[in-house]
Amino acid sequence: MRRQAGCSHKPAMRIAIVAPSCRLTEEAAEQVHEIARRRGDCQLSIHPQCFMSDGHFAGPDKARLAALREMMADPAVDAVWYARGGYGSNRIAEAAAAGMPEEARRKIYLGYSDAGFLHAGFHKAGLEVAWGPMPQDVVRDGGEAAVNRALDWLVRRDPEALEPGVDGPAMAFNLTVLSNLLGTPLEPDFSGVDLIFEDVGEHLYRIDRSMFHVTASPAIRKVRRIRLGRVSDVLPNDPAFACDETAIVESWCRRSGIAFGGRADIGHDAANHVVPFPVRND
Amino acid sequence: MRRQAGCSHKPAMRIAIVAPSCRLTEEAAEQVHEIARRRGDCQLSIHPQCFMSDGHFAGPDKARLAALREMMADPAVDAVWYARGGYGSNRIAEAAAAGMPEEARRKIYLGYSDAGFLHAGFHKAGLEVAWGPMPQDVVRDGGEAAVNRALDWLVRRDPEALEPGVDGPAMAFNLTVLSNLLGTPLEPDFSGVDLIFEDVGEHLYRIDRSMFHVTASPAIRKVRRIRLGRVSDVLPNDPAFACDETAIVESWCRRSGIAFGGRADIGHDAANHVVPFPVRND
Numbered sequence: 001m002r003r004q005a006g007c008s009h010k011p012a013m014r015i016a017i018v019a020p021s022c023r024l025t026e027e028a029a030e031q032v033h034e035i036a037r038r039r040g041d042c043q044l045s046i047h048p049q050c051f052m053s054d055g056h057f058a059g060p061d062k063a064r065l066a067a068l069r070e071m072m073a074d075p076a077v078d079a080v081w082y083a084r085g086g087y088g089s090n091r092i093a094e095a096a097a098a099g100m101p102e103e104a105r106r107k108i109y110l111g112y113s114d115a116g117f118l119h120a121g122f123h124k125a126g127l128e129v130a131w132g133p134m135p136q137d138v139v140r141d142g143g144e145a146a147v148n149r150a151l152d153w154l155v156r157r158d159p160e161a162l163e164p165g166v167d168g169p170a171m172a173f174n175l176t177v178l179s180n181l182l183g184t185p186l187e188p189d190f191s192g193v194d195l196i197f198e199d200v201g202e203h204l205y206r207i208d209r210s211m212f213h214v215t216a217s218p219a220i221r222k223v224r225r226i227r228l229g230r231v232s233d234v235l236p237n238d239p240a241f242a243c244d245e246t247a248i249v250e251s252w253c254r255r256s257g258i259a260f261g262g263r264a265d266i267g268h269d270a271a272n273h274v275v276p277f278p279v280r281n282d
Numbered sequence: 283m284r285r286q287a288g289c290s291h292k293p294a295m296r297i298a299i300v301a302p303s304c305r306l307t308e309e310a311a312e313q314v315h316e317i318a319r320r321r322g323d324c325q326l327s328i329h330p331q332c333f334m335s336d337g338h339f340a341g342p343d344k345a346r347l348a349a350l351r352e353m354m355a356d357p358a359v360d361a362v363w364y365a366r367g368g369y370g371s372n373r374i375a376e377a378a379a380a381g382m383p384e385e386a387r388r389k390i391y392l393g394y395s396d397a398g399f400l401h402a403g404f405h406k407a408g409l410e411v412a413w414g415p416m417p418q419d420v421v422r423d424g425g426e427a428a429v430n431r432a433l434d435w436l437v438r439r440d441p442e443a444l445e446p447g448v449d450g451p452a453m454a455f456n457l458t459v460l461s462n463l464l465g466t467p468l469e470p471d472f473s474g475v476d477l478i479f480e481d482v483g484e485h486l487y488r489i490d491r492s493m494f495h496v497t498a499s500p501a502i503r504k505v506r507r508i509r510l511g512r513v514s515d516v517l518p519n520d521p522a523f524a525c526d527e528t529a530i531v532e533s534w535c536r537r538s539g540i541a542f543g544g545r546a547d548i549g550h551d552a553a554n555h556v557v558p559f560p561v562r563n564d
Contacts, residue, residue, distance in 0.1 A: 055524025056487050087487040090494050180491050183465045184498035205338050205369040209462050212372050216466035242337025 013042045013155045015079045016071040017050060017135055019058035020096075021114040022086030024050040024136055032135040035147050041155050046135075047071060050083045057088045065092040072096070072104035079154050084136030085113030085174075094185050097121035110134070110154060113200075113268065116177040121186040123171075123277045131172035131196075131266065132161070132274035142270035153274045163196065163265050163273040165227060170194040172229070172266055172275035176202060179210040182217050191222040194261060196275055197249070198229030200268035204241035207231060208248050215256035225259035230267030295324040295437045297361045298353040299332060299417055301340035302378075303396040304368030306332040306418055314417040317429050323437050328417075329353060332365045339370045347374040354378070354386035361436050366418030367395030367456075376467050379403035392416075392432060394554065395482075398459040403468040405453075405559045413454035413478075413548065414443070414556035424552035435556045445478065445547050445555040447509060452476040454511070454548055454557035458484060461492045464499050473504040476543060478557055479531070480511030482550035486523035489513060490530050497538035507541035512549030 017024070017032075029046055036044040049067035052059030059067075071080050082089075096118065109122055109129040119129045132153060133146035140146065153161035163172070171190065175197040181187055197214075199207060214220050231245040243251075246263070253260040265273045299306070299314075311328055318326040331349035334341030341349075353362050364371075378400065391404055391411045401411040414435060415428035422428065435443035445454070453472065457479040463469055479496075481489060496502050513527040525533075528545070535542040547555045 053521070055522055056519060057524065087491060090491065179462065180495040182495075183500075184495060209369060209372065213462040213464075213466060218465075237338060239335070240337055242339065 012040070013078050014076055015042055015044050015081050015154060016074065016077040017044060017046045017081050017083050018064075018067045018071050019047075019050040019083035020064050020068055020089040020092060020118060021058065021082070022056065022084055022088060023053050023058035024083035025139065026051065028084075028136045028138050031138045031144070032147055035138070035144060036151065039148075039151060042151055045077070056086070058083070061091050064088065065095055068092065068096050072107065073101040075103050077107060079108045079110060081150070081154070082109075082111030082115045082118070082134055084134050085111070085115060087114050089114050090117040090180070090186070093117040093121040097125045097186070100125055100127075108154065110150060112172070112266075112272065113174045114177060116173045117181055117186055119173075119277060120181050120188045123280070124186065124188040126280050128277075128279055130274055130276040133272050137270065137272070140270045146270040146272060149274065161274045163275050165261070165264055166194065166275060168194060168224065169278035170196060170275050171277050172196040172198070175199040175207065175210045175214065179213045182214065182219065187219060190219055192224050193278060194225055194227055195220070195223040196227045196229055196264045196266055198267045199231050201233045201235060202231070203235045204237050204245065204248065207245055208241070208252075211248055211252035215252045215258060221256060221258060223258060225261040226253055227261040227264040229264045230269065232268055294322070295360050296358055297324055297326050297363050297436060298356065298359040299326060299328045299363050299365050300346075300349045300353050301329075301332040301365035302346050302350055302371040302374060302400060303340065303364070304338065304366055304370065305335050305340035306365035307421065308333065310366075310418045310420050313420045313426070314429055317420070317426060318433065321430070321433060324433055327359070338368070340365070343373050346370065347377055350374065350378050354389065355383040357385050359389060361390045361392060363432070363436070364391070364393030364397045364400070364416055366416050367393070367397060369396050371396050372399040372462070372468070375399040375403040379407040379468075382407055382409075390436065392436060394454070394548075395456045395550065396459060398455045399463055399468055401453075401455075401559060402463050402470045405562070406468065406470040408562050410559075410561055412556055412558040415554050419552065419554070422552045428552040428554060431556065443556045445557050447543070447546055448476065448557060450476060450506065451560035452478060452557050453559050454478040454480070457481040457489065457492045457496065461495045464496065464501065469501060472501055474506050475560060476507055476509055477502070477505040478509045478511055478546045478548055480546075480549045481513050483515045483517060484513070485517045486519050486527065486530065489527055490523070490534075493530055493534035497534045497540060503538060503540060505540060507543040508535055509543040509546040511546045512551065514550055
C-alpha cells in the first residue's frame with residue numbers, strides 16, 4: 001500500500017521514495033506529498049518501508065534492501081529518491097549494486113549524506129546518481145524550497161537546481177562518509193572530477209583527520225580538484241582548533257598536491273544544491 | 283632544559299617523553315616524574331615541547347616533529363614515550379618515518395590512541411612499537427597503576443603488563459584511528475596478527491560504520507582474528523542502536539569472514555594493557 005499524489009499533466013515523472021538509512025517521519029511524508037500534489041508534474045510513491053523502525057534504522061537490513069531492490073526493478077518507476085540520511089545505507093549498498101536488474105539502469109537515484117555509500121556503489125555499477133535534497137529536508141527552515149529544487153531537477157533537469165560552480169564532471173560527498181568508503185568495494189573512480197565535500201556535526205579536528213585520510217588516498221589524488229561545501233553544526237573543539245574549515249581543506253590540498261577550487265553551495269541545509277555524478281558511457 | 287628524575291640503580295632506562303598530538307598537563311608531568319623518582323629504575327626526560335600549545339596541538343607540526351626526531355636520534359634515549367593522545371600525530375607521522383636515523387632503530391616507542399598513526403608508520407619502517415598507557419593517564423582514577431604498568435614493561439618487559447589474551451603476533455589500535463590510516467602511506471602489513479580494537483567517545487552507529495570500513499579492507503582481511511577492547515564513553519544514539527558493541531564487531535567479522543577472538547583488556551582507562559607489535563626481522 002503506497003500513498004500517491006495525483007498529477008495534472010501526463011506523463012508525470014514517477015518517483016519512488018525508499019529509506020535505505022533512517023526512517024522518514026510521517027510529518028515529512030505528508031508535507032512532501034502535498035508539495036507534489038500541488039506541483040502536478042510528478043507522482044510520488046512512498047514505500048511503506050520508509051516508516052519501519054529497527055533501532056537506528058528504517059527497518060532491518062533485509063527490509064531496507066528488499067524495498068530498494070523492488071523499486072530499482074520496477075519498470076513503473078523513473079526515479080528512486082532516498083527518504084533521508086542518518087546512517088545505514090553502507091550495510092546494504094554492495095548487495096544492492098550486485099546482480100542489478102536491467103530496469104535499474106533506466107532510472108535516476110537522488111539523495112545525499114549517508115546515501116553517498118549508494119551513490120558510490122551505484123555510480124561504479126553504471127547507474128545515474130545525483131547528490132541533492134531529500135524528502136526529510138522538508139521539515140528544515142525553508143525546506144519546501146529544497147524539496148522543490150530536488151523535484152525541479154528530477155522532473156525537468158532544471159539547471160537552477162544545480163550547484164552553480166559545477167563546470168564539468170563532478171561528485172559530491174559527505175566527507176566522513178567518503179572517508180568510510182575508501183578502500184571498500186564501493187569506491188568509485190574519481191579520475192578527473194571536481195570532488196565536492198561537506199560535513200555536519202563534527203569537531204574541526206575530525207574534519208582535519210578525515211582530510212588527512214581522504215587526500216592521502218591515491219584514488220582521490222586523481223581528482224581534478226576539491227571544492228568545499230558547508231561544514232555546519234561544528235562541535236566545540238577544546239582548545240579551539242588552530243584554523244577554520246577552509247584553511248584545513250586548503251592545507252591538505254596543498255600537502256597532497258590536489259588543486260583547491262574554493263567553496264561550493266551544498267550542505268546539510270535547505271540551500272543544498274544538486275550535483276549529478278558523471279554519466280558513464282561504457 | 284629537561285626535568286629529570288634521579289635513579290638509584292644503574293643503568294636506568296632512559297625514557298624521553300614527547301607530545302606528537304596534544305599537550306601534556308603540568309599536573310600529569312609532575313605526578314609521572316614523582317612515580318619515576320620513587321621507582322628509581324628509570325630516568326624520565328620530559329621534552330619542553332610537551333608543554334607547547336598551538337590551538338588543538340602541543341605546538342605547531344614543525345615543533346612536534348622536531349622534538350620527536352630529536353629524541354629518535356638521541357643515542358642517550360632508550361625509549362620514546364608519547365605524552366598523550368588527542369589528535370595530531372598523523373600530521374607528522376609520515377615525515378617522522380622518513381629518513382630514519384640509525385639510532386631510532388635501537389629504541390622502543392610506547393603509546394596508544396592517536397599514537398596509532400605513529401605506531402603504524404614506525405612499525406612499517408621496522409621500529410619496535412607498543413600500545414600501552416601514557417603519562418597523561420596518571421590523572422585518571424587509578425592512573426598511577428597505569429603509568430607503573432607502562433614503566434614495568436618499558437624497564438623490564440614485565441609480562442604482567444601485557445594484555446592477557448595475546449598469544450602470538452598482535453597489534454592494537456583505536457578503531458577510528460585505524461579507519462583513518464587505511465590506504466595512507468602509514469598503513470602497515472596486518473598479515474596474521476591478532477588485531478585488537480578499542481574506542482572512546484563515539485556513537486554506536488559510528489562504531490558500526492568504522493567496522494564496515496575496516497573489515498571491507500583487503501589489508502585487514504589478512505589478520506588472524508579481531509579482538510575487541512573496551513568501547514567507552516559511548517555517546518547517546520537516538521533512537522537506541524539495534525545492538526551493543528560486541529554484537530556489532532561480531533557481525534562485521536562474520537560478514538567479512540574474519541575470525542572474532544572475543545574481548546580484550548585494553549581501552550581508554552587505567553586498566554589499559556600493553557600490546558607490543560610484532561618485531562620485524564627483515
